[in-house]
Amino acid sequence: GQNIDQPTEMTATEGAIVQINCTYQTSGFNGLFWYQQHAGEAPTFLSYNVLDGLEEKGRFSSFLSRSKGYSYLLLKELQMKDSASYLCAVLDSNYQLIWGAGTKLIIKP
Amino acid sequence: SQTIHQWPATLVQPVGSPLSLECTVEGTSNPNLYWYRQAAGRGLQLLFYSVGIGQISSEVPQNLSASRPQDRQFILSSKKLLLSDSGFYLCAFQAGTSDYNEQFFGPGTRLTVL
Numbered sequence: 001g002q003n004i005d006q007p008t009e010m011t012a013t014e015g016a017i018v019q020i021n022c023t024y025q026t027s028g029f030n031g032l033f034w035y036q037q038h039a040g041e042a043p044t045f046l047s048y049n050v051l052d053g054l055e056e057k058g059r060f061s062s063f064l065s066r067s068k069g070y071s072y073l074l075l076k077e078l079q080m081k082d083s084a085s086y087l088c089a090v091l092d093s094n095y096q097l098i099w100g101a102g103t104k105l106i107i108k109p
Numbered sequence: 110s111q112t113i114h115q116w117p118a119t120l121v122q123p124v125g126s127p128l129s130l131e132c133t134v135e136g137t138s139n140p141n142l143y144w145y146r147q148a149a150g151r152g153l154q155l156l157f158y159s160v161g162i163g164q165i166s167s168e169v170p171q172n173l174s175a176s177r178p179q180d181r182q183f184i185l186s187s188k189k190l191l192l193s194d195s196g197f198y199l200c201a202f203q204a205g206t207s208d209y210n211e212q213f214f215g216p217g218t219r220l221t222v223l
Binding site for chain 2: 100
């Protein structure tokens with residue numbers, strides 16, 4: 001079967017750095033997405049990785065290792081508005097998105 | 110620019126009543142369209158997707174159905190709602206012109222079945 005694992009919840013301090021991990025086992029791989037979802041709102045696209053390595057976009061970076069079936073989302077200089085759920089999703093061989101359950105990130109002052 | 114609309118935003122319905130949720134997309138042609146459901150604190154469950162008018166693929170057997178009567182319109186329906194149908198329903202589209210084939214989501218409909 002297809003499976004994506006993320007921690008259920010993480011807590012971090014305002015101004016700090018946090019890394020949210022995602023491991024996946026899917027039938028094929030055509031890219032990995034990270035989305036941010038604030039409570040009660042729709043997910044919004046953050047990043048996309050299809051090749052190994054780090055993609056940086058402002059305070060957010062996303063890393064991929066295809067051989068390990070592993071990705072992480074790195075958030076720097078945390079702000080209170082970063083409190084949200086972060087969803088990892090993999091595009092499989094049929095170009096269908098397989099979604100993780102999401103990681104709820106709590107930022108404390 | 111591309112936009113996606115969903116309505117209503119919230120809905121409270123009794124068990125056994127019908128359902129119709131509508132989603133429309135603007136600013137793009139022939140998008141792939143998706144209906145997801147998200148239970149509280151859970152991930153996204155794909156319910157239906159469509160690659161063109163009248164073309165619907167169902168991912169999960171249930172008492173829901175979907176239709177795509179026009180290129181940029183996607184409707185989720187039920188003849189008789191169950192308690193287990195409660196959740197957050199999200200419509201999404203994927204456009205061929207996007208950089209990464211990412212999906213863009215509508216604002217969602219929060220459905221409570223009592």
